[in-house]
């Protein structure tokens with residue numbers, strides 16, 4: 761059994777990453793890493809489902825015990841990826857989605873060079889602002905901060921291997937899945953198969 765891959769999904773806050781990820785999991789066979797955060801839960805969010813909600817102290821102790829494979833500060837809160845789940849899942853051959861911001865994504869790529877980095881964007885800033893407002897969970901001040909952060913993140917888009925525009929949800933979901941499928945088909949990821957099939961063919965011909 762081959763090892764699983766890490767699929768890193770980043771994107772502007774409000775680009776609909778969360779929905780894209782949810783659909784990907786419903787439709788295809790991906791595991792989802794649940795992050796730890798010091799952010800307060802939004803209405804409807806459940807501890808252990810959207811995030812593991814932590815105090816700053818708890819979060820810092822996770823860092824101290826090497827319990828996170830990466831972590832970052834984003835708009836005044838800490839976010840990090842728990843190590844144990846990710847390591848278990850990839851060891852068991854499952855592809856794991858990490859929905860994380862750009863610093864975390866770069867950090868993951870440095871540690872896991874075969875991670876697939878995908879950036880989800882909206883087609884324009886108006887769409888982004890409208891989606892953030894429609895969510896209705898953040899104050900104008902926080903929305904402004906998130907759009908400011910999006911401007912910074914736009915500079916990092918170049919570091920991603922794939923950029924997908926989330927205009928029509930289903931198309932975006934299928935585009936992300938196609939990226940993963942085509943990565944898996946790359947011959948670099950098929951070395952074992954190439955050796956085995958050549959050997960089988962030789963044996964077949966030799967045994968005739």
Ligand code: 5GP
Pocket residue numbers: 770771772773795796799830831832834839840841842859860861862863864865
């Ligand atoms: P939100 O507060 O909207 O749930 O998330 C804010 C940002 O933090 C998003 O860009 C999200 O992708 C990112 N994020 C969530 N979990 C993690 C994590 O474990 N590590 C890092 N680096 N970023 C995360």
